Amino acid sequence: MSLVIDAKVVQNKQIIPGHYRITLATPYCTEKARPGQFLHVRCGSTQDPLLRRPISIHAVDPQAGEVSLLYRVAGRGTALLAEYRVGDMVSIFGPLGRGFTLPKGDGKVCVVSGGIGIAPLYFLLQKLAGLGIFATVFQGVATAKQILIEDEIRELGHSVVVATDDGTKGFHGTVTSLFEDFLRGGGLVSKPGINEDGLVSCIFTCGPPAMMKRLSEIAAQQGAYCEVSLEERMGCGVGACLSCACKIKDGSGWFHYRRACVEGPVFPAGEVFWE
Numbered sequence: 001m002s003l004v005i006d007a008k009v010v011q012n013k014q015i016i017p018g019h020y021r022i023t024l025a026t027p028y029c030t031e032k033a034r035p036g037q038f039l040h041v042r043c044g045s046t047q048d049p050l051l052r053r054p055i056s057i058h059a060v061d062p063q064a065g066e067v068s069l070l071y072r073v074a075g076r077g078t079a080l081l082a083e084y085r086v087g088d089m090v091s092i093f094g095p096l097g098r099g100f101t102l103p104k105g106d107g108k109v110c111v112v113s114g115g116i117g118i119a120p121l122y123f124l125l126q127k128l129a130g131l132g133i134f135a136t137v138f139q140g141v142a143t144a145k146q147i148l149i150e151d152e153i154r155e156l157g158h159s160v161v162v163a164t165d166d167g168t169k170g171f172h173g174t175v176t177s178l179f180e181d182f183l184r185g186g187g188l189v190s191k192p193g194i195n196e197d198g199l200v201s202c203i204f205t206c207g208p209p210a211m212m213k214r215l216s217e218i219a220a221q222q223g224a225y226c227e228v229s230l231e232e233r234m235g236c237g238v239g240a241c242l243s244c245a246c247k248i249k250d251g252s253g254w255f256h257y258r259r260a261c262v263e264g265p266v267f268p269a270g271e272v273f274w275e
């Protein structure tokens with residue numbers, strides 16, 4: 001069940017320019033949240049902006065009863081969120097949406113992010129580490145200064161490779177090119193897809209639509225199962241306003257609309273009608 005909760009700010013810190021991590025005391029969300037789900041956040045204390053803003057659940061600390069959100073200041077709402085101080089109360093609504101499918105078995109798991117897309121994937125990586133599943137994480141950013149939480153991901157036991165558009169660190173090029181290089185080296189092995197034990201070889205991704213589209217194509221070529229988190233613009237967050245409609249294949253070569261806030265934001269990549 002999703003609840004509207006006033007959560008106390010435990011921390012709200014800039015981690016790289018324009019990117020903040022806010023930690024909220026909310027034992028309820030800590031208990032209920034699944035990787036890939038999001039909170040609908042009231043960013044200001046007035047009616048402006050009127051609508052809540054969807055932000056993915058980035059990390060969960062069950063012992064402390066705290067949930068963190070990692071966000072990029074994109075406009076008025078997120079700029080107001082950056083002004084919250086320790087002890088302030090933030091109205092959150094959630095957890096909302098359908099999250100990632102947790103893999104079972106001992107197949108290879110790859111996580112591919114673009115920019116702030118790493119935000120929801122870190123919670124997934126926390127859960128995977130708890131299950132004893134260690135992933136290879138491909139993080140794509142424009143430039144080295146925008147790399148996010150690399151050390152924290154390594155501390156969970158996962159490996160991280162970075163791609164920068166300008167070549168200032170790691171692979172010089174897009175994260176999808178880096179991932180293709182990895183595959184050429186035989187990186188994604190074992191039986192792909194889903195068997196009766198669950199997923200055995202899979203890719204999870206979040207980032208710009210063009211990146212996720214390309215990754216979906218690569219996954220299809222490999223016969224690997226892939227899930228994407230579609231960050232459509234949202235209004236209500238509960239399936240009523242249809243502002244988050246996204247195109248999902250209908251089985252006849254065409255598409256029907258699905259609401260990213262309730263049927264997503266995570267979808268199997270092979271079901272998305274990419275344009």
Ligand SMILES: Cc1cc2nc3c(=O)[nH]c(=O)nc-3n(C[C@H](O)[C@H](O)[C@H](O)COP(=O)(O)OP(=O)(O)OC[C@H]3O[C@@H](n4cnc5c(N)ncnc54)[C@H](O)[C@@H]3O)c2cc1C
Nearest residue numbers: 053054055056070071072074075076077078119231232233
């Ligand atoms: C399910 C979901 C999870 C999300 N998780 C995160 C997260 O973990 N961290 C994070 O930083 N952001 C996340 N976002 C995006 C975040 O919701 C927007 O950046 C935020 O709503 C912008 O609000 P604003 O008032 O600051 O900016 P606005 O003034 O509303 O918009 C500023 C600019 O950002 C663009 N924009 C707004 N929303 C989106 C969107 N959904 N996709 C692409 N462009 C958008 C607008 O077109 C405009 O150009 C998520 C979005 C969704 C739907």
Ligand code: FES
Nearest residue numbers: 235237239242261
């Ligand atoms: S945001 Fe209103 S239906 Fe999805």
